[in-house]
Amino acid sequence: MKLLFLIVLMYMFDQHKGNRLSNNPRPFEDIKREISDYSEVAKKIINLAVYGKAQNRSYERLALFVDTIGPRLSGSKSLELAIQYMYKALKNDGLENVHLEQVKIPHWERGEESAVMVEPRNHSLAxxxxxxxxxxxxxxxxxxxxxxTSxxxxxxxAQEAQGKIVVYNQRxxxxGETVLYRGRGAxxxxxxxxxxxxIKSITPFSINSPHTGIQSYAVGVPKIPAACISLEDAELIARMSSWGSKVVVTLKMGAKTYPDADSFNTVAEIVGSKYPEQVVxxxxxxxxxxxxxxxxxDGGGAFISWEALSLIKDLGLRPKRTLRLVLWTGEEQGGIGAEQYYKLHKMNISNFDVVMESDEGTFMPSGLAFTGSDEARGIMKEIMKLLKPINITQLFGNGEGTDISYWMKAGVPGASLNDDITKYFWFHHSQGxxxxxxxxxEMNLCAAVWTVVSYVVADMEEKLPV
Structure with missing residues (x-):
């Protein structure tokens, strides 16, 4: 009987070797050797993504998608078309378990809108x-x-504000700091x-280009119309006011809010070979x-995430854990789709190894931002060394992301792409x-980083320690 018990115990231990080990962890030198053994696989991924047949693929796929569908506002017909487009594209790419998970998201439309300065002169505001x-x-x-200005x-x-249109000309x-004026201005x-x-648009640079985004109201406070204007117009009005001119504006906005709409998070996988229930x-x-x-x-971030699965599939690789792609919906309204995904799947939280999100552009990458334990950071630093052939090896802190924040708050390690965002907020939420x-x-390089990291984490014998 004791022998049978020992056999069962050994079997259970073998089946759970892929779990995070809290007792008797492997020596770090052993883990380093395991990671270094992925150097050839990493080179194959890099060569395929940057120099090989998959070169420019994520860019070309993205161009076809956005040129065909256009912008995709929460609750809109174009977002619905985009989701169906991606569902078919992922199926045609030969990925596994392609499916849609239903969620409810906000539905707001801007309608016709205009703003005109009528005193001291006539001038149309952007x-x-x-x-x-x-x-x-x-x-x-x-x-x-x-x-x-604040x-x-x-x-x-406050006494002067009664019955007026407040113009914020904040610095x-x-x-992260300045966006509070957009969020709380009204x-x-x-x-x-x-x-x-x-509100002056939340950007350091403008060619008379206003930027939109989400804003909020509060119970018990009147709801008033809110819009962003360009840097140029905000500063023009500020100068006129400073000279003592009375500035009068006519604002027209036809915005409407409808009941929450049905939408979907879009999911595809490469199923793990040894621990399929565990997820990267x-x-x-x-x-x-x-x-x-x-x-x-976030077209670029969505499409390099798709590209990660495509590259792994093209190379005939199958990691030990399941590599899961999720294309979120309703992020711009505060991660609405991601929150519902978390609530649906959190009962399996111990199976999530790391959650990764790319949502700050796919410009020239410099490395990976990561949030996790010191032990996990040590492992991720070793994984980043595999990207030495393209000289993108840095590991930064704060691997945050709106859509992965729910998992990270619950203790799951999180990562985001770190790239050159010098000009990101020039174009953010604008016609640009x-x-x-x-x-x-640059997208090729981003895809290479994203793929090497996600594949190696998914294929290592043990999950990242927490």
């Missing part, structure tokens, strides 16, 4: 209404503007009795704003987000 904004009355809102200044001048510090203006809010997830989001083509945000900003060679 605007883009913000996601979720309410409409103006059909005749529009005509009011004097109050220019402020929330503090707004509240200090751009960085996206809310804070409404608190002091303003009729509408116009690569991802990008399929939705975009309704301007430009959504080529950069088109294929023109994409570079095929």
């Amino acid at each position: 605007i883009l209404g913000l996601g979720g904004s309410v409409a103006t009355p059909p005749e529009g809102i005509t009011a004097e503007v109050l220019v402020v 929330f503090d200044e707004l509240h200090q001048r 751009y510090v960085n996206y 809310l804070e203006a409404a608190k002091v009795g303003a009729k509408a809010a116009l 997830l690569v991802s990008g989001h399929l939705d975009s704003w309704d301007v430009g083509q959504g080529a950069m945000d 987000d088109t294929m023109t900003v994409q570079n095929p060679m």
